[in-house]
Amino acid sequence: GQQLNQSPQSMFIQEGEDVSMNCTSSSIFNTWLWYKQEPGEGPVLLIALYKAGELTSNGRLTAQFGITRKDSFLNISASIPSDVGIYFCAGRQANAGGTSYGKLTFGQGTILTVHP
Amino acid sequence: DSGVTQTPKHLITATGQRVTLRCSPRSGDLSVYWYQQSLDQGLQFLIQYYNGEERAKGNILERFSAQQFPDLHSELNLSSLELGDSALYFCASSPPVTDRVFVLANTGELFFGEGSRLTVL
Numbered sequence: 367g368q369q370l371n372q373s374p375q376s377m378f379i380q381e382g383e384d385v386s387m388n389c390t391s392s393s394i395f396n397t398w399l400w401y402k403q404e405p406g407e408g409p410v411l412l413i414a415l416y417k418a419g420e421l422t423s424n425g426r427l428t429a430q431f432g433i434t435r436k437d438s439f440l441n442i443s444a445s446i447p448s449d450v451g452i453y454f455c456a457g458r459q460a461n462a463g464g465t466s467y468g469k470l471t472f473g474q475g476t477i478l479t480v481h482p
Numbered sequence: 483d484s485g486v487t488q489t490p491k492h493l494i495t496a497t498g499q500r501v502t503l504r505c506s507p508r509s510g511d512l513s514v515y516w517y518q519q520s521l522d523q524g525l526q527f528l529i530q531y532y533n534g535e536e537r538a539k540g541n542i543l544e545r546f547s548a549q550q551f552p553d554l555h556s557e558l559n560l561s562s563l564e565l566g567d568s569a570l571y572f573c574a575s576s577p578p579v580t581d582r583v584f585v586l587a588n589t590g591e592l593f594f595g596e597g598s599r600l601t602v603l
Contacts, residue, residue, distance in 0.1 A: 399591065408484065408572050408594030409525070454525065456592075470592060472517075472525040 372455050372473025379445055380481050387453060387476045388439040395457035398431050398438040399470065403452045412453075413440070445480050452477050485509065486595035488573050494601045500561040503598045507554055507575030513537070514556040515592060516548055519570040531556055533578075563602045570597040 372389045379385060389398070397416055401409035413424050415431035415438060422429055428441045438457070442449055455473040485508035495501055507514050516528040527540035531550035542548075545563075550556040560567060574592040 401594075406596070408486070408574075408596050410484070411591050411593070414591055456525075470527065472527075474524040 370455060370457060370471050370473040372476060374476060375474065376477040376479070378479045378481065381446060383445055385442040385445055385449070385478060386439060387455075388437060389455035389457070389473045390437040391457055391471075392436070393459060394435040395459060396435070397458040398429070399456040400427075400429050400438070400440045401454040401456060401472075403454065403475075404450075409454055442478075445478075447480050447482055450478055450480050484593040484595060486573055486575050486593055488571075488595035488598050490598055491596065492599045492601075494603065495563060496603055497563055497565060499563050499602075500559065501563065501600065503558040503560070503571050503573075503600075505556045505558070505573030505575075505595060507556070507573075508593055510578065511575035511593070512554065512578040513576045514550055514554070515574045515576070516542075516556070516558050517572040517574065517594075519572060519597070520568075525572070528558070560600070563600075565602050568600055568602045570599050572597045 370389050370391050377385060399414050400412045402412050403409040412427055413422050413429040415422055415429055418431055418435045419433045420431040426443045430439055432438055438455055452475045454475045456470040458470050487506040489504045493501055505514060512533045515530045518526045518528055528542040529548050530538040534550050545561050548556060548558045558571060572594050574594045576592050
């Protein structure tokens, strides 16, 4: 099945530092999504990307859809303690319709710890 | 609050038992998805329903089944439970699109509930 390689697996950073994480795939995706999950909660959508090369920001978060359509990255600038959580990338295949509609493949997650 | 409601939040049961997890999607959403999250497995897609019909199947065990009812709520049934079934089970919903719209304007955002934590002892 689809595999998404997300890295790094975990990060321990100081408050104020910038963070970068990425996902790569062996297959082409037509949608890349980034989610954040906090303890005891479900994943919450942060950023959605729909076009190759697209660069989108949401506050201190910036994400890009790779031009090969096989990768995406997420940057967090000037991290703060509430950025702590697990960040997941998710991608959906490029074929429209059929039984793959809506099926997202998730990366394994990046656990972010921010020290004050 | 995503608008997706899952019950129960926590469930503890014994091996061999059967449980039912329930999900109410966001108002107006026709698609419901079920995901399993184990400590070492990330988010694994189980199954998707669209307006009452099964649309896609992932790595769902034969001991598990799901359905979506006419009022669009969904249930995930887990039977003959094993220790390894202990996990968080998430339901998610997404806005309705027709297949034609899907081709033209592919969105794909999922909105997740808070999950049901199943512990099998």
